[in-house]
Amino acid sequence: MARGQYVDDLPSRSQIFEFWKDRIVNAVRWIDWGEPGCWACGFYYGRKYDIKRSDASWDEILRCWDRIPLQRCHIVARSLGGADDVSNLYLLCRECHDRMPNTSIPEIFFEWARAQSWNAREDAKYRDAMRAFGVDEALLPELYRVMNSENFKAWSDGKRGLHWPQSNYAPVSSRLTPATTFGLAVYYLRSFERSRPNADATCRTSPTRRLGKPTRLRKLTTRCI
Secondary structure, X not given: OOOOOOOOOOOOHHHHHHHHOOXXXXXXXXXXXXXXXXXXXXXXXXXXXXXXXXXXXXXXXXXXXXXXXXXXXXXXXHHHOOOOOHHHEEEEOHXXXXXXXXXXXXXXXHHHXXXXXXXXXXXXXHHHHHHHOOOOHHHHHHHHHHHHXXXXXXXXXXXXXOEOOOOOOOOOOOEOOHHHHHHHHHHHHHHOHHHOOOHHHHHHOOOOOOOOOOOHXXXXXXXXX
């Protein structure tokens, strides 16, 4: 073997899945065998890796789990005495792998894993974009109206592009970033809508709404453009 050559001596993803499939619900949460995703945050890569047939054989299910680009992560790191055994390996997305605790106590890992939510992380990205452009909840109804208007859609056509993520954290190869969505809507509102008579008064009197479920903000904005 050449010096420095990588040797993959870890159990396969399907072997890890077979060990944890009946144990994971007690450790973290229930997982869908037919829609492989991160075992901590629930990150979903899309239908590409789904098991399409309801009568799929067990071998087909295992092949599907071997194809999913989840990372095989040590619950207790090798540097802390953790073994390369299926009982010490977990299937995580890259972001969870980067964020996970690195201790010799498995209970700390499982408590952390139970608290993860991909939806909550995405919602935080939208709220960060809102803060960047000075958008508070009182202005959201006005922004939704703008983003749903035919004038805005015509104006923004050709002014937005899909972003190719560098981190591979995203479930799709490209996407409209929250900063794109809010940036264009706020720019349009400032440049065109505010010049209408009573436009400022309309914005000031728009009722403040609570956003409800974490995904509500994301669904509303991504549906507009």
